Amino acid sequence: MSDDDTPVETPETLTLPLDAWHRAKGGRMVAFAGYHMPVQYEGIMAEHLWVRESAGLFDVSHMGQLMISGPGATAALEALMPGDFAALKEARIRYSLLLADNGGILDDLMVTRLGDESFYVVVNGATKWDDIAHLREHMADEIGINHLDDQALLALQGPKAVDALARVVPGVESLGFMQGSAYDFQGAQIGVSRSGYTGEDGFEISVPGHLATALADALTDQPEVKPIGLGARDSLRLEAGLPLYGHDLDPDTTPVMADLGFALSKRRREEGGFPGHARIMAERDGAAITKRVGLMVDGRQPVREGALVLDAEGSEVGKVTSGGFAPSVGAPIAMAYVPVAMAEPGTTVTLSQRGKVHSATVAAMPFVPHRYVRKGASA
Template identity: 70%
Template sequence: MSDKIQPSNGASDDDEVVIETLTLPLDAWHRAHGGRMVEFAGYHMPVQYEGIMAEHLWTRENAGLFDVSHMGQLSITGEGVVAALEALLPAEIQKLPFNKARYSLLLNDEGGVLDDLMLTRQAEDRVYMVVNGATKYDDVSHMIEHLPDDVTINLMEDHALLAVQGPKAVDAVSRLIPGVEALVFMQAGAFQWQGHDIWLSRSGYTGEDGYEISLPAEAAEAFAEALLAQPEVKPIGLGARDSLRLEAGLPLYGHDLDPETTPVMADLGFALWKRRREAADFPGAQRILAEREHGPAVKRVGLLVEGRQPVREGASVVGEDGAVIGRVTSGGFAPSVGAPIAMAYVPTELAAPGSAVRLVQRGKVHAATVAAMPFVPHRYFRGA
């Protein structure tokens, strides 16, 4: 059922439990196309096909096909659904036009981030939401607890979610679904493909132009094959997805974001909409607004690491006296930059681009410089 730990066969909580690793609708397809499978967020998922470097650069230059069906797709419906969701999120949903997508954050009462997500207002009483795969069941439980009884949450486990990313994504996808080329960044719409209902948004997680495509799971393999038949498209695994989002300066929940981190600390102030700030009516508003005014203790920054050795998550940021003053939350070699990069939380006084910091990984000291993000410019299509 899920990647949560649950007793099986009526066992009590004290008995041994089994964690089931789930399969994606395209599991056999990935294996047939050479995907090397690993466990991620409770699912078997492809980490790479021909190699992370090659897949990364192909996506930057052409179009990559990503299977992100592990993510949680939610259809949230009911009278008053917009006001109900605004009680949990700092987003401006009431004035959001239909079929426009927005990035937002599910917050706890202390202003910490429970998850980051994408939402689209599909109708007056219906919101489509995509949440992270590792947290989707917790997110649903949190929302059930806090939303009124007349709001219904449907976890769309009978749907797959694919992403096509890269400068040539529009060429490939528009051949299969005419009309998608008219969408601009963060715009969505309902389409048809071979009799199947498709929900498609011009968005993604790589910093490139592209689409995220929700469709019935039974249609996913045929649609993936149709995409792969396009000369611009190759399948891309988790490894390149991570290096692409890191270059784009996009945080990964559970690594760069967690319940102890506020939106201001994470440098996600754009997700705090003006009307909501003025009303101060979202969870953790008092703390978050105080951090906006006075500054947080620490802040998420980008780092350019000297040398060729990547510095990974878990490395320490240290001061001149060797004391730990921060932490690296993501890191790796950036193929498009040609150098190691990282994200870290550092004291706010060191958060300005150009600040020199030292990182310690397995006892070895690495010099780094705070850099503006994204490391590679975003190439979202915002219209002519």
């Protein structure tokens, strides 16, 4: 997030449990996804680099936390997403996609199996009300969809996150990437998953709202941890090659176009039964005409969302969907959708932004290697 596209606050902007905490810590607050959120504390670049070398605490309580349970919940989820939830083991997590009838992406989300026909689902903040309505419209009445709006959600990310969190919540060090479990904090149950959206090792913690300040204080009391704002969260996920819904993903984008083929489980590809299956499989077999790619931009000037991708004749053939200066790379980077013929790493492309022309090269993602910690068998 850059200063020139900082959103304007409105009277309808809501507050989250840690609102006063952020302000006391010096957070610069903006309106984001309908809530007051901190965009930065010390500065985006310093916060970004701190997460890469130590541990940063993010407030992601604007996201939607849902409990979905009841007879047929597994099949109901599989009717709306391409994940193999029947094979998902208890306490394991799967990234998946909520799909429209035509195979377009309505949201990307995380699904954790809690038990037989019981799941914990985290959806994006900007889409959560639409997601809840979509789920309720398409699921049988006997399946409960409970919005956990009294829960806060914190993300502790960075190579030293495990050291800091283990002092506050003993036992979390036993978790591997995409595993989750329940723990105790001040006599209350909290949910901890070893996951996140920075490319670093880290955790996401669902905590009762009334304990959010106590947990945030306990974590930032650890020498490894500083509070981090939305600006660094955006630059970190961009370096990690992770798409942001509403920018790099939308209802006009399919999983194949978005280069998210890993979210199409093998059994589901073969059996179908999820929205847009025929189209998605045709695109997977070569019918896709566009693809999300990474770009290394020449020079020092970042290229932002909305910049045009041009062909050799100067005609528009694609668009940049995310872009900015990458502190860990030391250069500007971007994501864009380009014709499949231009998607090979090493291909040179021309970008046009506000009348200025930039040269860029298609690059493999992630731009910075992921550092997830994997333990035990995956599901």
